[in-house]
Amino acid sequence: MKLIxxxxxxxxxxxxxxxAAKQSGLSFETQVVPLYGAGWDEAKLRLDELAPxxxxxxxxxxxxxxxxxxxxxxxxxxxxxxxxxxxxxxxPARAMARAxxxxxxxxxxxxxxxxxxxxxxxxxxxxxSEAVRADVVRILTLWAEARARFGEGGPFLFGSFGAADxxxxxxxxxxxxxxxxxxxxxxxxxxxxxxxxWLQAWVAAAAQEPWAIPRWDAAAQG
Numbered sequence: 771m772k773l774i775x776x777x778x779x780x781x782x783x784x785x786x787x788x789x790a791a792k793q794s795g796l797s798f799e800t801q802v803v804p805l806y807g808a809g810w811d812e813a814k815l816r817l818d819e820l821a822p823x824x825x826x827x828x829x830x831x832x833x834x835x836x837x838x839x840x841x842x843x844x845x846x847x848x849x850x851x852x853x854x855x856x857x858x859x860x861x862p863a864r865a866m867a868r869a870x871x872x873x874x875x876x877x878x879x880x881x882x883x884x885x886x887x888x889x890x891x892x893x894x895x896x897x898x899s900e901a902v903r904a905d906v907v908r909i910l911t912l913w914a915e916a917r918a919r920f921g922e923g924g925p926f927l928f929g930s931f932g933a934a935d936x937x938x939x940x941x942x943x944x945x946x947x948x949x950x951x952x953x954x955x956x957x958x959x960x961x962x963x964x965x966x967x968w969l970q971a972w973v974a975a976a977a978q979e980p981w982a983i984p985r986w987d988a989a990a991q992g
Contacts, residue, residue: 787828
């Protein structure tokens with residue numbers, strides 16, 4: 771398999787797709803496509819690797835199957851290796867995990883806009899809007915419920931690392947980068963995600979990438 775991703779410092783969707791591939795336990799190759807360089811709008815349409823997604827990342831090539839969108843990639847891999855590798859076994863926990871992942875996949879527009887993932891900048895405290903505060907409160911409420919109801923088996927949302935943690939990993943990065951205060955249970959969960967060997971490998975690889983997107987760096991700190 772080959773997974774096409776964007777710049778690790780910025781591409782939260784690529785991070786989700788890559789973590790899903792790691793969670794599958796299957797062997798895969800990673801190819802980075804630098805986003806938003808000179809002539810990007812034209813170049814992305816000429817890249818065969820991105821053709822099925824019309825220039826978006828991540829894209830998973832698996833033999834004759836091509837899958838884009840991070841949630842679709844996760845579900846494709848879950849079908850290959852067994853859904854229990856990604857989702858809780860118990861039906862109540864699995865139902866909540868799926869709902870949380872779907873909400874993450876489609877929601878939190880204010881947080882995404884005002885607090886873009888950017889691993890190139892040093893953490894700082896950023897003033898945010900009421901809409902972002904509402905998104906953060908909603909996320910923390912979901913984390914608290916998942917941990918309280920289903921988190922006894924380990925430090926992650928449903929005990930062991932799984933789909934929900936994969937999808938909320940970029941949120942962990944954002945809350946750290948922008949200095950958002952969180953209660954103790956959330957800080958402990960965030961530490962567990964941030965210190966996970968896969969996330970640390972992603973951060974280390976991001977630090978080695980030469981590409982910068984100045985307008986995104988400026989927007990993150992603005």
